[in-house]
Amino acid sequence: MGTTASETHELERALTAAIGGRVDFSTATRAMFSTDASNYRHVPLAVVTPRTEEDVLAALAVCAERGVPVLPRGAGTSIGGQAANVAVVLDFTKHLNEVLEIDGERGLARVRPGIVLDALRERTSGHGLTFGPDPSTHSRCTLGGMIGNNACGSHSVAWGKTVDNVRSMRIALHDGTVLDVGRTTPEELARLKARGDRIGALYRDLGALVDREADEIRRSFPALPRRVSGYNLDALLPENGFDVARALVGSEGTCATILDATVELSRAPAVRALAVLGFPDNVTAADAVPALLGLPVLTMEGIDGRLVDALRARRPGSATGTDLPEGGAWLYLETGGDSPAEAAERARLVAAAGAKAGASTAVVTEPARQRALWRIREEGAGLATRLADGSEAWSGWEDAAVPPERLGEYLRAFEKLMGAHGRQGMVYGHFGDGCLHVRIDFPFTAPDARRRYRDFLTEAADLVVAYGGSLSGEHGDGQARAELLPKMFPPRIMSAFGAFKAAFDPAGLMNPNRIVDPAPMDADLRVLVAPPVLPTRAKLALHADDGDLAAASRRCVGVGKCVTASGGMMCPSYRATGEERNSTRGRARLLFEMLAGDVVKDGWRAPEVKEALDLCLGCKACKTDCPVGVDMASYKVEFLSRHYENRPRPMSHYGMGALPRWLRWGARMPRLVNAVTRSRLAPLLKRVGGVAAERSVPALAPSTLRRWWGRRTTGRPGGEPVVLWPDTFTNHFDPGAGKDAVAVLEALGYEVHLPERPVCCGLTWYSTGQLAPARRQLKNTLDVLEPWLDRGIPVIGLEPSCTAMLRRDAAELLPDDPRVAKLAALTRTFAELVDGAAELADLARPEPVLSQVHCHQHADLGYDADRAVLGKVSTEVDVLDGGCCGLAGNFGFERGHYDVSVACAEHELLPAVRAAAPGTAIHADGFSCRTQIRQLTGVEPVHLATLVARALGVSGT
Structure with a gap:
C-alpha cells in the first residue's frame, strides 16, 4: 500500500486519538517489525499495541474507514512470512495476554490472544492439565499466533494440532463486527443466516460455499495428520459441525482478529x-x-x-x-x-x-x-541456519508433510532433489507425523538467486504432492508457499479459498496477499530487497562470520528466544523493559536496516541504532543462549567504534572506558581518592564522569594486589609454575580474592608468579568501542607474557570478564598475532585449575552457598568446573543462572542506566540473595556482580578463591 506523507500523518493522528495503547510510527519500530522469522521483508505502516479490547475495535474502525490493511501479530516467529506486511500491525504481546478462565473439570481455558503458551501451561499445570500443541517457540509464542498458524509441536502425535484443540473464539472483523464462532447446529445456522446484519451475510456466504463445494472439499483435502496448508474448509462440512472457529485456525490473520479463544486442555502425565x-x-x-x-x-x-x-x-x-x-x-x-x-x-x-x-x-x-x-x-x-562449512541456510521449504508411512521414501526423493540442485541442509522434525523441517543453503547472494529459489520450491512442491502430502505441515503458507497451493488443491478449492476469505473480509484488508491472491514466493526476499549499502567489512575479526557485519546481522532469523520472560540469561535488558528494541532480535534487525540504508538512513550515526544498543549490557548471553549465536556484545563494540570515529565520546568512555589508566594514578594515594569520592564533591565528579547519581563509587583497596605481591617475602618455589593474572578489578578493588587465590594455589603445590610489569587485557576500552587503545593494551600484555607463553605456562584468571577477554575476545582485536592463540590456549579459570586436586576431597561442609554465574563465564568460559569445585566446599549449593546482575562493567554505572540495571538484578539475583538463609555464603566471581550485591543488598559476597581458602584453612591475608 502506497501512502503519502499527509495520509500517514492523518492515520497516526486518528489512531492516537482513538486508542489508549501505544501508536508507534517510528523508524526504529517499523524497521524491527519489518520481518518475522521468514526470508521476507515488508516495512509496516505502524505498530499499534492495544491495551484493551476497545482499543482493538477502535484501531480496526480507523483502518476500515481509510481502507488501511491490518495485521494481527503475536511473537513474530512465523517462518512463512505471514507475520510481516505493509499494514498496521496489532501487537498483542504486551497486553490482552491474560488467562480469563480455567475450567479444570471440563478441561477448558478461555484466553486472550496475547497469552504466551508457557504462561498458559503454568496456569493449567495446577489442574494437571496442559495445552497439547507445543511448538519449539513455546516460551514466547502466543495463543493468538498459534491459532493463526495452526501450530503443532512435538506432542502432536498425542494431542494433535492447534485446530484439534480450539473449542470456540470471539473475533472481530475488519469493519469492527464482533461475533462468537464455533460449532454450529443446523438450527443455529438457520437462525444466523436469517439475520439481516453483517453476521447474517457472513453465515449465508459460508453456508452457500459449503452447499456448493462440499463434495469437492471431501475429495480434495488429503487425510494426513499434518495438513496445515490452505483454509480448513473441511471444518465447515456438516459432519464436522459447521465449526467456524476451527475453519479459521491457520488462516494467518487474513480473515479476522481474535479477541479471545476457548481452548481444550489435555491431561498431562505426572x-x-x-x-x-x-x-x-x-x-x-x-x-x-x-x-x-x-x-x-x-x-x-x-x-x-x-x-x-x-x-x-x-x-x-x-x-x-x-x-x-x-x-x-x-x-x-x-x-x-x-x-x-x-x-x-x-x-x-x-x-x-x-x-x-x-x-x-x-x-x-x-x-x-x-x-x-x-x-x-x-x-x-x-x-540449522549455519552449516558445517559456515554457509548460511534458510527457511523457505521448511515443513512439508507426507503420510508418515511414506516418510522414508519421500526423504530419499527429497535428498535427491537437493543434490540435483546442489543444495544441502539439516533435516529434523516430527517424524511420527511425517513432517520434516529443513533449512537449505539457498544462494541468495547469487545473481540468479530468485530463479534458483523458485525452481527449487516449485519442484519440491511437485514432489510432496506426488507423495500425497501437504506443502505445510506446521508453519503455514504465508508468502513462502501460498503461490504453490494450486499444485496441492484443484481450481474449485482455490476459488473456494477466495470465497471463504471474502466472506469475512470482502475488502481484502486483513493481512492481504497471503493464502489468497498471494505475493510471489520469490519477491520481497529481505537479502535481495534490502542489500547493504554501507561497507560491511568489520574492524573486529568477527571470526564466526568471516569479518562480514552484514552476515552477522543476518544471523538473527527471528526465532525470538531473546524475547522470553525466563529461562537462560538472554536478554536482560528486554526482560527489564519488555521493549523489542532492547532485545537481541530487535537490535539485530536495526543493524540489518542500518546497513541497508532504506528505513534507517543515517548509517553509523543512526540514532535509532545507538538508542537500541545503549541498553545492551554487553553481557554476551546471546552468544551462547541464542540458537543462532548472535553476538550482540561484539556488534555493539563494532558500532561504537564506528559511531564515535572522529567524534567526541560520552564522558563515561573517557572515564570508565579508560579505568585502568586512572586507577594506576589512584593507587598511589587510595585514601585521598576514597575521601574525595565520598565527599561533597562526589556528585559533581560523578556528573562530570558520566556516572549515575544513584551509584556509589567503589572504594580503592588500601594496597593493590601487585604491591602486596612485591612486598611478599614468602612463597612456594619448586612446584608447577602458573601465572596469576592481576586483573584491574582484583588488583585495585578486591585484592583479598587474589591473595586467597595465591594461598590456595600454593597449598595445592603450584609455584605462583605475577607478571613483573603492569598488564591489562584492554576490556574497558574494548567494551566502549575504543579499539586502538584496547589493541595497545593487549599488545603490551602479550609482550609481558610472551616468555611465559613460550614455555607453556598456564595463565590463571580470577575475574571472568577479563579471563573471557584473554580467551575469546583478544582474537577479535588481534587476529593475526600468533601469541593470541597461545594465550587463549593457556588461559584457565581458577576453578578449571583447582578442580580435580586431591586436596579438595572430603572438604564439603553444610554451610550453604548461593552462586551467581557471571554472564561472560556463561557465554565464553563454561561453569562446569565451578559447579564441581563448589560442590567440594559445600554440601548445599544453589546456582543462579537465570540472568545478569545488571551492573555489567561500566553499564550500570553510566548515567541513565541505573533503573534498568536494578531491574535486571531484580529478575533473579536480588530476590535470591534476600531470601537466602542466614549464614549463606553469597558467591560471585565477577567484580560487577559483587558490587551490585554490595550496593543493593548490603551483603558482602565472596570469590570462589576465598571459599576454597576457607575450606582448606589457608589465607592470603
Whole structure:
C-alpha cells in the first residue's frame, strides 16, 4: 500500500486519538517489525499495541474507514512470512495476554490472544492439565499466533494440532463486527443466516460455499495428520459441525482478529521418560517410523546428527548429547505415566520395539538429562541456519508433510532433489507425523538467486504432492508457499479459498496477499530487497562470520528466544523493559536496516541504532543462549567504534572506558581518592564522569594486589609454575580474592608468579568501542607474557570478564598475532585449575552457598568446573543462572542506566540473595556482580578463591 506523507500523518493522528495503547510510527519500530522469522521483508505502516479490547475495535474502525490493511501479530516467529506486511500491525504481546478462565473439570481455558503458551501451561499445570500443541517457540509464542498458524509441536502425535484443540473464539472483523464462532447446529445456522446484519451475510456466504463445494472439499483435502496448508474448509462440512472457529485456525490473520479463544486442555502425565533410538542416518530413521506407529508415546521426533555437532561446536566442553546412543540420527519417543516406574517401563517397551527395528537405544528418566536432549530439538531452527562449512541456510521449504508411512521414501526423493540442485541442509522434525523441517543453503547472494529459489520450491512442491502430502505441515503458507497451493488443491478449492476469505473480509484488508491472491514466493526476499549499502567489512575479526557485519546481522532469523520472560540469561535488558528494541532480535534487525540504508538512513550515526544498543549490557548471553549465536556484545563494540570515529565520546568512555589508566594514578594515594569520592564533591565528579547519581563509587583497596605481591617475602618455589593474572578489578578493588587465590594455589603445590610489569587485557576500552587503545593494551600484555607463553605456562584468571577477554575476545582485536592463540590456549579459570586436586576431597561442609554465574563465564568460559569445585566446599549449593546482575562493567554505572540495571538484578539475583538463609555464603566471581550485591543488598559476597581458602584453612591475608 502506497501512502503519502499527509495520509500517514492523518492515520497516526486518528489512531492516537482513538486508542489508549501505544501508536508507534517510528523508524526504529517499523524497521524491527519489518520481518518475522521468514526470508521476507515488508516495512509496516505502524505498530499499534492495544491495551484493551476497545482499543482493538477502535484501531480496526480507523483502518476500515481509510481502507488501511491490518495485521494481527503475536511473537513474530512465523517462518512463512505471514507475520510481516505493509499494514498496521496489532501487537498483542504486551497486553490482552491474560488467562480469563480455567475450567479444570471440563478441561477448558478461555484466553486472550496475547497469552504466551508457557504462561498458559503454568496456569493449567495446577489442574494437571496442559495445552497439547507445543511448538519449539513455546516460551514466547502466543495463543493468538498459534491459532493463526495452526501450530503443532512435538506432542502432536498425542494431542494433535492447534485446530484439534480450539473449542470456540470471539473475533472481530475488519469493519469492527464482533461475533462468537464455533460449532454450529443446523438450527443455529438457520437462525444466523436469517439475520439481516453483517453476521447474517457472513453465515449465508459460508453456508452457500459449503452447499456448493462440499463434495469437492471431501475429495480434495488429503487425510494426513499434518495438513496445515490452505483454509480448513473441511471444518465447515456438516459432519464436522459447521465449526467456524476451527475453519479459521491457520488462516494467518487474513480473515479476522481474535479477541479471545476457548481452548481444550489435555491431561498431562505426572512423569515422563524418554526413549532415544539411534540410526545411521535420517533416511534409516524415517524408514523405521511405520514400525513404531501405534506405540504409547507422546512424541516421535527426528534429530539430525549435524544438529548435535552444531550445538557441541557452539558449547565446547559441555555435556551436549552425552545421553544419545550410537548413531548419526535419532528418534525421540517420549512416554508418560502416573509414576516414574510406569513412565520408565513404557520407555523401555518403546526402546525394545526400536531395537527390533535395528536401532541402538537409550532410556533417559532424569528430568534434567531429558531437558538437555530436548534442547537440541528445540534449538533446531536456529542451529540449522549455519552449516558445517559456515554457509548460511534458510527457511523457505521448511515443513512439508507426507503420510508418515511414506516418510522414508519421500526423504530419499527429497535428498535427491537437493543434490540435483546442489543444495544441502539439516533435516529434523516430527517424524511420527511425517513432517520434516529443513533449512537449505539457498544462494541468495547469487545473481540468479530468485530463479534458483523458485525452481527449487516449485519442484519440491511437485514432489510432496506426488507423495500425497501437504506443502505445510506446521508453519503455514504465508508468502513462502501460498503461490504453490494450486499444485496441492484443484481450481474449485482455490476459488473456494477466495470465497471463504471474502466472506469475512470482502475488502481484502486483513493481512492481504497471503493464502489468497498471494505475493510471489520469490519477491520481497529481505537479502535481495534490502542489500547493504554501507561497507560491511568489520574492524573486529568477527571470526564466526568471516569479518562480514552484514552476515552477522543476518544471523538473527527471528526465532525470538531473546524475547522470553525466563529461562537462560538472554536478554536482560528486554526482560527489564519488555521493549523489542532492547532485545537481541530487535537490535539485530536495526543493524540489518542500518546497513541497508532504506528505513534507517543515517548509517553509523543512526540514532535509532545507538538508542537500541545503549541498553545492551554487553553481557554476551546471546552468544551462547541464542540458537543462532548472535553476538550482540561484539556488534555493539563494532558500532561504537564506528559511531564515535572522529567524534567526541560520552564522558563515561573517557572515564570508565579508560579505568585502568586512572586507577594506576589512584593507587598511589587510595585514601585521598576514597575521601574525595565520598565527599561533597562526589556528585559533581560523578556528573562530570558520566556516572549515575544513584551509584556509589567503589572504594580503592588500601594496597593493590601487585604491591602486596612485591612486598611478599614468602612463597612456594619448586612446584608447577602458573601465572596469576592481576586483573584491574582484583588488583585495585578486591585484592583479598587474589591473595586467597595465591594461598590456595600454593597449598595445592603450584609455584605462583605475577607478571613483573603492569598488564591489562584492554576490556574497558574494548567494551566502549575504543579499539586502538584496547589493541595497545593487549599488545603490551602479550609482550609481558610472551616468555611465559613460550614455555607453556598456564595463565590463571580470577575475574571472568577479563579471563573471557584473554580467551575469546583478544582474537577479535588481534587476529593475526600468533601469541593470541597461545594465550587463549593457556588461559584457565581458577576453578578449571583447582578442580580435580586431591586436596579438595572430603572438604564439603553444610554451610550453604548461593552462586551467581557471571554472564561472560556463561557465554565464553563454561561453569562446569565451578559447579564441581563448589560442590567440594559445600554440601548445599544453589546456582543462579537465570540472568545478569545488571551492573555489567561500566553499564550500570553510566548515567541513565541505573533503573534498568536494578531491574535486571531484580529478575533473579536480588530476590535470591534476600531470601537466602542466614549464614549463606553469597558467591560471585565477577567484580560487577559483587558490587551490585554490595550496593543493593548490603551483603558482602565472596570469590570462589576465598571459599576454597576457607575450606582448606589457608589465607592470603
